[in-house]
Each structure stands twice: as C-alpha cells, then as structure tokens.
Amino acid sequence: MDKQNHCGRVALIGPPNAGKSTLLNALLGQKITIVTPKPQTTRNQIVGILSEGDDQAIFLDTPGLTEQHGRLSKTMTQAIWSTLREADILVLVIDGNLYVRNQELLETDLGPLIKALSVDERSMVLVVNKIDLFADKNLMLPLFVKLNEIWPKAEIFPLSALAKDGLDELRKLILKKLPVGEFEFPKDQVSTQPVRFMVAEIIREKLFLYLRQEVPYGVAVDIEAWDEGAEGEQTIIHALIYVAKAAYKGMIIGHGGATLKKIGSEARAEIQELLEQKVHLELWVKVRDHWTEDPAFLRDIGLLTEGG
Ligand SMILES: Nc1nc2c(ncn2[C@@H]2O[C@H](COP(=O)(O)OP(=O)(O)OP(=O)(O)O)[C@@H](O)[C@H]2O)c(=O)[nH]1
Ligand SMILES: [Mg+2]
Structure with missing residues (x-):
C-alpha cells in the first residue's frame, strides 16, 4: 500500500x-x-x-x-x-x-x-x-x-x-x-516570513525588551535600505523606527544615545546569526503621529493585508 x-x-x-x-x-x-x-x-x-x-x-x-x-x-x-x-x-x-x-x-x-x-x-x-x-x-x-x-x-x-x-x-x-494531503511547502522551508521582515521583528523585539510601559506599543520598524555588499563583506542595513508620539523618540534614544545603542548592538548580533554574515546596522527614530491608526502605513509595513 x-x-x-x-x-x-x-x-x-x-x-x-x-x-x-x-x-x-x-x-x-x-x-x-x-x-x-x-x-x-x-x-x-x-x-x-x-x-x-x-x-x-x-x-x-x-x-x-x-x-x-x-x-x-x-x-x-x-x-x-x-x-x-x-x-x-x-x-x-x-x-x-x-x-x-x-x-x-x-x-x-x-x-x-x-x-x-x-x-x-x-x-x-x-x-x-x-x-x-x-x-x-x-x-x-x-x-x-x-x-x-x-x-x-x-x-x-x-x-x-x-x-x-x-x-x-x-x-x-x-x-x-493532520489531514491527508500533499506538502504545501518544500521540506526544508521553516517559515514564510521574508528575511527583511524577520530582521525588522528582531529590532522590534529588542525595543520591547528595553523600553518600559506603553512605549513599545507605539513603535513600528521598517527596513529602509539593505545592501548586501560584496562577498565576505558586511551587509548594511538601515532601519527606521517609527514612533507614534514625539515623547517616545527621546526614550528610545536614551541618555547620550545609550538605549538605542544597546538595542542596536543586541539586534545586530542576532541579525548576524540569522544571516550568517557580518552586519552593519543603522537605526533611525522618526516620529509619525498616530501611525497605529493609519491604514496606508499599516499596509506599508506589512501589518495590514486585506481591506481595512
Ligand atoms: N515560566 C515560563 N514562562 C514562559 C513559558 N512560555 C513562555 N513564557 C514566557 O512568557 C512570556 C510571553 O511569551 P510569548 O511567547 O511572547 O507569549 P505570546 O503568547 O506569544 O504573547 P503575545 O504575542 O503577546 O500574544 C515570555 O516572557 C516567555 O519567556 C513557560 O513555559 N514557562
Ligand atoms: Mg506572540
């Protein structure tokens, strides 16, 4: 059989x-x-x-x-x-x-x-x-x-x-x-997330870990530039951290830039593991009022896929 x-x-x-x-x-x-x-x-x-x-x-x-x-x-x-x-x-x-x-x-x-x-x-x-x-x-x-x-x-x-x-x-x-059926994905595929999205998520995770109270809920991460570089060289990634209120910007940057630095270096270490390559990560914080209510923006950063 x-x-x-x-x-x-x-x-x-x-x-x-x-x-x-x-x-x-x-x-x-x-x-x-x-x-x-x-x-x-x-x-x-x-x-x-x-x-x-x-x-x-x-x-x-x-x-x-x-x-x-x-x-x-x-x-x-x-x-x-x-x-x-x-x-x-x-x-x-x-x-x-x-x-x-x-x-x-x-x-x-x-x-x-x-x-x-x-x-x-x-x-x-x-x-x-x-x-x-x-x-x-x-x-x-x-x-x-x-x-x-x-x-x-x-x-x-x-x-x-x-x-x-x-x-x-x-x-x-x-x-x-599991019901009877043919495989939908190749055997060695573990996720459907694009790597870019995973990288943005890793940065968001560190923001969650290092920011207190409500701040992380008003934060979104968008990968703005991604330059693979030549073989053996580092990948350069620029990410924008959007905040829903101006007051959050200072909290993310921290005293003398200390918080953003810590977030950046932890994220970079994990991104390097994911990509199995050296990474230069640059993070920018930008205020975008009420982005959590903006359907076009939610769609841009991949949080809204249908209707809305
Ligand atoms: N002690 C203990 N903590 C756990 C266990 N599983 C998860 N946690 C902790 O629970 C917290 C939430 O874990 P997540 O996996 O983010 O939970 P989630 O259900 O995905 O949460 P949302 O995405 O916010 O809905 C983290 O701090 C985890 O480390 C467990 O088996 N034991
Ligand atoms: Mg979860």
Missing part, C-alpha cells in the same frame, strides 16, 4: 503572553517569531513549518486575543479570526500559572473563544503552558477540571514551552491529527 502524506494548518491561539510564540519556536527548534515578557508582542500571523517524514504541519502563530480598540488592534484581531477559520487543528494556549491562581479570569479572557469554539467540530488541543512554575503539579487539577467543563472534547495538554518539557509528545499528537 502506498504511504500517504499528511499536511495541515495548526492555529496557535490564546490570550496575550500565554507563550504561543515561545511554543512555536520550541516546536520548530528555531526562532521564527519574537518573544517578550510584554503582552501583545505578536502583531500579525506568523507561519512556521514543521516537516517530519510524511507529515507537514503549518503552524500559524497569532497575536493574543484581547478586547482593545484602535486600528492596529483591529488588524491584530482580524489576524486571529482569519487564522482560526483556515486551521485544520486548533491549539489553544493558555498560561496555566495565571489561571490556576485566578480561575475566575478564565471565562473573562477566553469568553470570545469559548463562544466561537463551543460548536466547532475540529480537533482541539488545549495547551496549559508554564507548568515549570509549579513544583506541585496537583495544584493544577482544579484548572483541568474547569477546562474540561468548558471544552469537553478538547485534549488537555500541560507543558512548558520555555523548559521544553512535553514538546515531543505535543509534536507527535499534532502530527497524528
């Missing part, structure tokens, strides 16, 4: 900061998508591809689901719902630590998903992440009981994306559920 290939789309959805992007990187064993301790890091749909034997899983990372207003949030929310529609398998990721301690938040945070998924026929895996934070796993049992009441058909899967605990089992479980 001929062996059949399996291929399907796996949506990673859930509240902000649950560890969706960490999980995607860990499942693929490679950094595809940026991770920060701040909620709402991921802004659009990110695709990571896992090919193993006859199976190909196309993972779709999404922004965390919240009820925020504004055009950027709207496009982020659209990314979640369109991902949800196109998926064969749903992987709902939640922060186990948060909901063990605050079970009452579960229905508030997940309300829209509970409603949308209660009549859904697709396979659903419910990843309870961050179990490394529990010495006594029995403390999690009441949460599992509650989750089982909400989604009786979902498979509950406790793991730690950060500690890479439970990943092999989850990978196997997902691959087993």
Whole structure:
C-alpha cells in the first residue's frame, strides 16, 4: 500500500503572553517569531513549518486575543479570526500559572473563544503552558477540571514551552491529527516570513525588551535600505523606527544615545546569526503621529493585508 502524506494548518491561539510564540519556536527548534515578557508582542500571523517524514504541519502563530480598540488592534484581531477559520487543528494556549491562581479570569479572557469554539467540530488541543512554575503539579487539577467543563472534547495538554518539557509528545499528537494531503511547502522551508521582515521583528523585539510601559506599543520598524555588499563583506542595513508620539523618540534614544545603542548592538548580533554574515546596522527614530491608526502605513509595513 502506498504511504500517504499528511499536511495541515495548526492555529496557535490564546490570550496575550500565554507563550504561543515561545511554543512555536520550541516546536520548530528555531526562532521564527519574537518573544517578550510584554503582552501583545505578536502583531500579525506568523507561519512556521514543521516537516517530519510524511507529515507537514503549518503552524500559524497569532497575536493574543484581547478586547482593545484602535486600528492596529483591529488588524491584530482580524489576524486571529482569519487564522482560526483556515486551521485544520486548533491549539489553544493558555498560561496555566495565571489561571490556576485566578480561575475566575478564565471565562473573562477566553469568553470570545469559548463562544466561537463551543460548536466547532475540529480537533482541539488545549495547551496549559508554564507548568515549570509549579513544583506541585496537583495544584493544577482544579484548572483541568474547569477546562474540561468548558471544552469537553478538547485534549488537555500541560507543558512548558520555555523548559521544553512535553514538546515531543505535543509534536507527535499534532502530527497524528493532520489531514491527508500533499506538502504545501518544500521540506526544508521553516517559515514564510521574508528575511527583511524577520530582521525588522528582531529590532522590534529588542525595543520591547528595553523600553518600559506603553512605549513599545507605539513603535513600528521598517527596513529602509539593505545592501548586501560584496562577498565576505558586511551587509548594511538601515532601519527606521517609527514612533507614534514625539515623547517616545527621546526614550528610545536614551541618555547620550545609550538605549538605542544597546538595542542596536543586541539586534545586530542576532541579525548576524540569522544571516550568517557580518552586519552593519543603522537605526533611525522618526516620529509619525498616530501611525497605529493609519491604514496606508499599516499596509506599508506589512501589518495590514486585506481591506481595512
Ligand atoms: N515560566 C515560563 N514562562 C514562559 C513559558 N512560555 C513562555 N513564557 C514566557 O512568557 C512570556 C510571553 O511569551 P510569548 O511567547 O511572547 O507569549 P505570546 O503568547 O506569544 O504573547 P503575545 O504575542 O503577546 O500574544 C515570555 O516572557 C516567555 O519567556 C513557560 O513555559 N514557562
Ligand atoms: Mg506572540
């Protein structure tokens, strides 16, 4: 009998900061998508591809689901719902630590998903992440009981994306559920993101890490120039950091330029790893009032792909 290939789309959805992007990187064993301790890091749909034997899983990372207003949030929310529609398998990721301690938040945070998924026929895996934070796993049992009441058909899967605990089992479980189908991508392709976008995302990650409070939410990164140079020479990259308010510009640059310098040197190190080449990175900060509300700009920097 001929062996059949399996291929399907796996949506990673859930509240902000649950560890969706960490999980995607860990499942693929490679950094595809940026991770920060701040909620709402991921802004659009990110695709990571896992090919193993006859199976190909196309993972779709999404922004965390919240009820925020504004055009950027709207496009982020659209990314979640369109991902949800196109998926064969749903992987709902939640922060186990948060909901063990605050079970009452579960229905508030997940309300829209509970409603949308209660009549859904697709396979659903419910990843309870961050179990490394529990010495006594029995403390999690009441949460599992509650989750089982909400989604009786979902498979509950406790793991730690950060500690890479439970990943092999989850990978196997997902691959087993893939529908029959031919591969959509070449075996060795791990992502659909253009390198330029990945570079902009790396810079954005460092901005998230080094800026306090609300500043990173008003920041966008656009790669303005990219010069490969001759063989053996360095690649020259100019990136523009757009800020939504003039006041943010000074915060990003920092005292004597110190903050921007730190962001630049950390980003450069990681970009060099990605490109496997020496990189000269120049960062410029530019004020662009209310860019988060500007559809043409959102489209330019790749955050808006349809309508809007
Ligand atoms: N202790 C612990 N922390 C984790 C784990 N997984 C992720 N984190 C941390 O949780 C934070 C959020 O991780 P992300 O992967 O960015 O979460 P996300 O769900 O993609 O967040 P958004 O993109 O903002 O929706 C980061 O600081 C991670 O290091 C885990 O298994 N254990
Ligand atoms: Mg994310």
